[in-house]
Amino acid sequence: MPVWQWLLDAAGVLLVLAVLYGLGLIVRRRLLSRHGGTFELSYRVRHAHVGRGWLLGLGRYSGESLEWFRYFSLWPRPKRVLQRSEVTYTGRREPEGPEQISLYPEHVVISCRTPSGPVELAMSPASLMGFQSWLESGPPGTDWTRGPR
CATH class of the missing domain: 2.30.29.30 (Pleckstrin-homology domain (PH domain)/Phosphotyrosine-binding domain (PTB))
Incomplete structure (x- = not known):
């Protein structure tokens, strides 16, 4: 597999992790403020x-x-x-x-x-x-x- 594909895969994984982190923060905030x-x-x-x-x-x-x-x-x-x-x-x-x-x-x-x-x-x-x-x-x-x- 060429290097550019590895870099593209790594960028995709980082993007997915950033989105999951953001969603986790939103869910946590909602859970903390629900009461x-x-x-x-x-x-x-x-x-x-x-x-x-x-x-x-x-x-x-x-x-x-x-x-x-x-x-x-x-x-x-x-x-x-x-x-x-x-x-x-x-x-x-x-x-x-x-x-x-x-x-x-x-x-x-x-x-x-x-x-x-x-x-x-x-x-x-x-x-x-x-x-x-x-x-x-x-x-x-x-x-x-x-x-x-």
Whole structure:
């Protein structure tokens, strides 16, 4: 078989794999959002360089936790899970420098405190309102006068 046929076959296989990957992302997104409560949520994984280390993703409320899924992954489980009782909202700011390119347009960056350290998330102002409401609506019997554990 000539070399050009091998190259054509290889290009065809790569095209089929790219289409399957795209379809897999679409199906996964549909499965994650079928019960509602999903929104665009970026998560900052590295804080070493100013404005860098952001990963785009989806957030989903699941009872007492907020699950974060990487956007371009086929893995069905959340990459990070934040428990409502362990998260304290500390503030918000506008994206600065390279963050403006890395994040979705019009998203704001929020800072939270968790037992494992500070966490930065980026979401739309409407999603931020929902996030704050979710944090404040703890289960009955929650003592709001007590500080975080």
